[in-house]
Amino acid sequence: MRTLTLTLALLATVNLVGCASGLGGGDYERTETRRVMSVRMGVIESVRPVKLEGTNTPLGTVAGAAIGGVAGSTVGSGKGAAIAAVVGAVAGGIAGAAAEEGFTRKQGVEVTLKMDNGELLAIVQEDGGENFKPGERVRLLQDGRNTRVSR
Structure with a gap:
């Protein structure tokens, strides 16, 4: 289950990077036609x-938090695992937001x-x-x- 969650979070982050809109002279939004x-x-x-600058949407933060939470939950057992999951989610959220901005710059x-x-x-x-x-x-x-x- 943890592997599935981690994989889905990574796919969401990769998908976000692929959806970044172009801002060049030859790039048009669909709404600009006609x-x-x-x-x-x-x-x-x-x-x-x-x-x-790159984009800064909640998706990078959420994906990073999911990855960090899953990774943190594998550390220790009982209360220690729960605390590690929370710390991992917070750190992952911060890292995910920074990664999204950097990837889309x-x-x-x-x-x-x-x-x-x-x-x-x-x-x-x-x-x-x-x-x-x-x-x-x-x-x-x-x-x-x-x-x-x-x-």
């Missing part, structure tokens, strides 16, 4: 790498644009391998909620 987007043109002034880019009207804008998005270069002419797409840089 929306009108304004398009403005500009030239890239600069590009710099940034880190995008992404590399991003900050792109500074000089728009055709002279306005300077900076947009941060996930690095999708576009390799934007200063001096390159690009599109800025906006729909009122999201903004992205693309070719």
